[in-house]
Amino acid sequence: MQAAVKNGVPGIDADCGGSCSCATCHVYIKEEWLDKVGQASPTEEAMLSLSSDRKDNSRLSCQIPVTEALDGLVVTTPEFQF
Amino acid sequence: MRDVTSDQESKQSKWSMVGKDPYSMPIEKIDLSHPGIWRANEFLPFMERLRSEEPVHYCPESAVGPYWSVMKYKDIMEVDTSPHIYSSEPTIGIVDSFEEFILPAFISMDPPKHDEQRRVVQGVVAPANLKNLEGLIRQRVCTILDELPIDEEFDWVERVSIELTTQMLATLFDFPFEDRNKLTFWSDAATAIPGGGVVSNQAERWEALQECFAYFIRLWNERVNEKPGNDLISMLAHGEATRNMPQEEYLGNVILLIVGGNDTTRNSISGGVLALNENPTEYDKLRADPGLIRNMVSEIIRWQTPLAHMRRTALVDTELGGKKIKAGEKVVMWYASGNRDDESIERANEFLIDRANARQHLSFGFGLHRCMGNRLAEMQLNIVWEEIMKRFHKVEVVGEPERVYSSFVKGYMSLPVKLQPLDWSGSAR
Numbered sequence: 001m002q003a004a005v006k007n008g009v010p011g012i013d014a015d016c017g018g019s020c021s022c023a024t025c026h027v028y029i030k031e032e033w034l035d036k037v038g039q040a041s042p043t044e045e046a047m048l049s050l051s052s053d054r055k056d057n058s059r060l061s062c063q064i065p066v067t068e069a070l071d072g073l074v075v076t077t078p079e080f081q082f
Numbered sequence: 083m084r085d086v087t088s089d090q091e092s093k094q095s096k097w098s099m100v101g102k103d104p105y106s107m108p109i110e111k112i113d114l115s116h117p118g119i120w121r122a123n124e125f126l127p128f129m130e131r132l133r134s135e136e137p138v139h140y141c142p143e144s145a146v147g148p149y150w151s152v153m154k155y156k157d158i159m160e161v162d163t164s165p166h167i168y169s170s171e172p173t174i175g176i177v178d179s180f181e182e183f184i185l186p187a188f189i190s191m192d193p194p195k196h197d198e199q200r201r202v203v204q205g206v207v208a209p210a211n212l213k214n215l216e217g218l219i220r221q222r223v224c225t226i227l228d229e230l231p232i233d234e235e236f237d238w239v240e241r242v243s244i245e246l247t248t249q250m251l252a253t254l255f256d257f258p259f260e261d262r263n264k265l266t267f268w269s270d271a272a273t274a275i276p277g278g279g280v281v282s283n284q285a286e287r288w289e290a291l292q293e294c295f296a297y298f299i300r301l302w303n304e305r306v307n308e309k310p311g312n313d314l315i316s317m318l319a320h321g322e323a324t325r326n327m328p329q330e331e332y333l334g335n336v337i338l339l340i341v342g343g344n345d346t347t348r349n350s351i352s353g354g355v356l357a358l359n360e361n362p363t364e365y366d367k368l369r370a371d372p373g374l375i376r377n378m379v380s381e382i383i384r385w386q387t388p389l390a391h392m393r394r395t396a397l398v399d400t401e402l403g404g405k406k407i408k409a410g411e412k413v414v415m416w417y418a419s420g421n422r423d424d425e426s427i428e429r430a431n432e433f434l435i436d437r438a439n440a441r442q443h444l445s446f447g448f449g450l451h452r453c454m455g456n457r458l459a460e461m462q463l464n465i466v467w468e469e470i471m472k473r474f475h476k477v478e479v480v481g482e483p484e485r486v487y488s489s490f491v492k493g494y495m496s497l498p499v500k501l502q503p504l505d506w507s508g509s510a511r
Binding site for chain 1: 159162163193197200201204205208209210439441442446448449450452457
């Protein structure tokens with residue numbers, strides 16, 4: 001999320017500034033990366049469930065710390081943020 | 083039903099802080115729940131003192147009983163995102179006595195019930211659906227603005243803010259246009275303090291709501307037999323997840339949508355005009371670059387904070403900002419204060435339409451109860467300002483606004499203005 005906001009990536013609003021409480025940094029993780037990115041916490045699940053664009057590969061990007069292992073990660077954004 | 087109003091009214095003079103010096107009174111006497119300072123527009127220095135001296139503040143005695151006030155952005159965020167500690171049940175209102183309003187509405191529910199019910203209706207105000215309504219909303223905004231008098235004083239609240247939000251609600255529900263003023267009345271009645279001008283007692287209030295319910299049940303029955311449309315009622319009547327919902331759930335949701343979509347947006351439309359008049363440099367910036375409208379709309383919503391607070395109730399003994407809060411105690415998050423907290427928002431006491439991170443404000447709340455209609459509100463305000471800027475050099479405030487007597491709904495009863503046309507060449511501001 002921080003990387004997206006700092007680089008002005010459109011479609012990431014991040015209204016709460018990265019504290020998993022607004023669901024406006026919603027992204028879809030490309031399938032082959034799902035394992036490496038890991039699972040959403042219950043809090044994140046609850047926030048994601050508020051979005052009508054929620055899919056199986058949905059995550060809130062503020063809850064994905066970028067590590068070496070995620071170098072090359074591919075995500076897409078929904079048409080609308082909640 | 084018990085009429086609690088007269089009781090409250092009689093206490094009001096005793097509790098009012100209007101005209102008092104916020105810094106010389108004992109801090110425990112500060113009571114933000116009293117509507118007086120909100121109508122008198124004197125609340126800011128009281129909030130400022132609490133933020134700096136006692137950001138989690140206990141008011142032991144007030145017309146609405148004892149309660150905690152949470153003043154700082156970060157503490158509010160913590161309360162709002164901890165539903166397992168701070169419950170939205172039984173009510174999110176600071177007054178306990180409005181509980182006869184028993185329709186199921188997810189705003190005053192905790193998970194998991196909240197999540198299930200909200201999921202059912204949130205789709206109706208999701209951006210993808212709003213796109214279908216944008217054209218019609220814009221067309222109606224244009225008609226209202228085109229009919230306004232130029233260079234002649236009128237009340238912006240009545241002619242524009244109320245008319246626009248009422249028409250938008252009617253558009254969203256595909257509500258019979260000629261009856262649209264009923265929506266405004268029902269919305270005002272649902273949150274009214276009896277005796278405050280809208281209804282004179284609880285019985286009258288209940289009568290208004292019964293009329294509303296009968297009307298919306300009729301609309302459902304009509305729409306369910308028609309082809310699916312883009313309006314909210316049709317979507318609920320035909321939607322897979324909603325078409326079998328119990329009637330009282332449907333009505334609870336209708337009321338929530340009517341109230342939530344009405345005076346919040348109405349007061350942000352008025353508040354924006356006032357803020358630009360009080361900050362002429364910002365109005366100049368806007369004229370120079372109407373591309374700032376989207377960012378400005380977020381700033382207007384922060385600046386106005388159309389709902390000053392939300393209330394929670396502690397479920398367990400807990401600690402916040404070094405204070406010990408006991409289970410069962412009332413905890414009030416003052417969004418209006420958190421939005422002016424300069425530890426979290428840079429230059430928080432300035433209205434800056436081009437501010438960075440303008441979207442990071444508390445007006446929609448955060449966490450599971452975050453405003454469901456936030457995108458709709460932003461869309462409405464964007465359209466209004468785009469069309470205003472195409473038509474007028476300035477919407478000039480020419481007198482004092484009259485503010486709402488409420489510590490919850492932060493808004494305006496009237497705002498006298500004059501319009502300056504685009505080719506305006508006067509010299510005065």
